[in-house]
Amino acid sequence: MSANWKNRLLEHYRDHARDLxxxxxPGSNRRPDPYHVWLSEVMLQQTTVAxxxxxxxxxxEKWPEVSDLASASREVLxxxxxxxxxxxxxxxxxxxxxxVVALGGFPEDEAGLRELPGxxxxxxxxxxxxxxxADSVPIDTNVERVVARIEGIEGPLAETRSEVHDAARAxxxxxxxxxxxxxxxxxxxxxxxxxxxxxxxxxxxxxxAAFATGAPEAIPAPKVRKARPERRGTAWWIERDGAxxxxxxxxxxxxxxxxxxxxxxWTDGAWPEEPxxxxxxxxxxxxxxxxxxxxxxxxEGEGWWQPIDRIDEAxxxxxYAKVVEAMTLVS
DNA sequence: AATTCGGGGGA
DNA sequence: TCCCCAGAATT
Numbered sequence: 001m002s003a004n005w006k007n008r009l010l011e012h013y014r015d016h017a018r019d020l021x022x023x024x025x026p027g028s029n030r031r032p033d034p035y036h037v038w039l040s041e042v043m044l045q046q047t048t049v050a051x052x053x054x055x056x057x058x059x060x061e062k063w064p065e066v067s068d069l070a071s072a073s074r075e076v077l078x079x080x081x082x083x084x085x086x087x088x089x090x091x092x093x094x095x096x097x098x099x100v101v102a103l104g105g106f107p108e109d110e111a112g113l114r115e116l117p118g119x120x121x122x123x124x125x126x127x128x129x130x131x132x133x134a135d136s137v138p139i140d141t142n143v144e145r146v147v148a149r150i151e152g153i154e155g156p157l158a159e160t161r162s163e164v165h166d167a168a169r170a171x172x173x174x175x176x177x178x179x180x181x182x183x184x185x186x187x188x189x190x191x192x193x194x195x196x197x198x199x200x201x202x203x204x205x206x207x208x209a210a211f212a213t214g215a216p217e218a219i220p221a222p223k224v225r226k227a228r229p230e231r232r233g234t235a236w237w238i239e240r241d242g243a244x245x246x247x248x249x250x251x252x253x254x255x256x257x258x259x260x261x262x263x264x265x266w267t268d269g270a271w272p273e274e275p276x277x278x279x280x281x282x283x284x285x286x287x288x289x290x291x292x293x294x295x296x297x298x299x300e301g302e303g304w305w306q307p308i309d310r311i312d313e314a315x316x317x318x319x320y321a322k323v324v325e326a327m328t329l330v331s
Numbered sequence: 332a333a334t335t336c337g338g339g340g341g342a
Numbered sequence: 343t344c345c346c347c348a349g350a351a352t353t
Contacts, residue, residue: 044348050340051347085337088351120350140348158332185348194346195342222345254336283337318338 005150005207006173006180012203013183018190020049021056026179034106034131035066038096041123042089049189055084066106070097075248078257079315087256087317092118108132129178137172138181139165142188147171148220149192152209156221192216228282233266234275234291235323238298243305244324245298246314254283259306259314261323262299263290279322292323 014026022040024032039059043052062080063069069077074094081090095117100106106127107113113124126138139147144157147168153160173180191198197216199205210216238245247262249255266288275291282288306314311324 041348046336046347046349047338048340048347051338083338085339086349088336089349092350118350122349126348138348141346142348181348189348225345256336281338285335 005204006171008203009183009187010176010179013179013186016186016190017182018049018186021053021060023182026182031133032131034127036060037127037131038066038106038119038123039069039093041126042093042096042118043084045089045123046086047084051084066097067101069093070101074257075259075315079259079313082258082315083318083321085317087258089118091251091257106131108134110134110136126181129181131178133176133178135172135174135177137169137177139168140185142185142192143168143181145194145220146184146188146192149197149210149216150204150208152213152219154219154221156223158223160220226285229268229286231266231268231286231288232271232291233264233288234271234293235261235263235320236295236299237261237292237323237327238295239308239327240305242309243307244311245303246306246316247301247303255317255319258317259320260316261320262303263293266290277326279319279326281319281322288319290319290323292326 017023017026020040022032022036024030040052040056043056059069059080063072072094074091077094078087078090081087081093084090096119099116107115108128109132110124110128113119113127114121119127122138122140125136126140128134128136129138144161144164147153148157148160148164151164151167153164153167157164187202191202195217199208199211199216202208202211205211208216210219236245245262246259249258249260251257271291275293277292278289279292280287280289308324308328316324
């Protein structure tokens with residue numbers, strides 16, 4: 001047992017690392033595939049490991065190399081992303097893959113990676129450290145929470161973020177920065193959890209200021225949450241010969257570029273009359289109740305007839321998948 | 332500095 | 343129900 005908490009953390013990581021498909025074993029001589037590291041990091045932005053794991057496998061099976069992803073069509077890529085949310089990630093993923101191919105490979109330093117679409121401060125540092133063994137400091141919410149607790153930095157992260165980041169950069173080791181990052185993230189995900197930390201299993205609790213207070217879960221302070229507005233809208237269900245009329249949403253904004261059912265705008269007001277059928281879907285910053293209105297004739301504009309028995313191939317985001325679910329349960 | 336972007340796992 | 347997740351881009 002090492003006296004230094006950073007070494008104890010790395011030893012704990014060596015013995016208890018989560019076995020994730022985009023990883024190599026800690027201490028391995030091999031480096032992970034930069035394509036795998038990049039794809040997993042983008043998928044994991046605001047998305048849990050449990051959700052990402054099966055979707056990552058499907059992407060790699062479908063597009064084994066970054067060049068395969070670059071040459072895929074935008075529509076097919078978005079359809080494969082359907083249900084994962086934050087669809088700007090999928091649009092940027094496509095552009096990023098094409099730039100990487102044009103560059104002849106991934107940039108190996110943080111600054112080069114940061115230039116690519118969909119790669120921000122965290123992801124650039126993570127790829128540089130994990131794939132290329134750079135001494136960068138990837139700070140995600142796990143790292144923020146673990147550092148805030150070890151250092152005893154109280155208050156909501158919105159107020160303490162710069163202090164926490166300074167502390168993280170100060171304590172981060174120059175060697176094995178990628179292993180240290182993954183060790184910190186595993187600790188945050190499995191032991192140093194937001195609500196009920198398992199300090200009894202933690203290899204560094206003896207060096208943790210939050211543990212010493214007796215209420216480690218109180219750091220960081222919970223964020224103040226805004227109320228979620230209610231919105232309403234209508235989706236048109238236009239069915240003919242076993243097919244339904246779909247449209248593609250505008251490239252930017254909510255569900256940008258995704259396949260969708262046609263319909264009205266979403267507004268704060270009520271409907272003229274209460275709908276017979278509706279689905280409810282909760283987004284991060286508003287909740288939507290979407291009335292389903294059967295129609296006979298497609299609206300003006302682009303669209304296509306999608307066979308309902310092959311609706312999966314359209315790649316509908318979850319909101320519209322719920323509508324399809326509701327309409328096909330009836331018949 | 333605030334807001335906009337999805338969705339689901341797990342308590 | 344509610345919280346939170348390997349954040350980025352835009353305003």
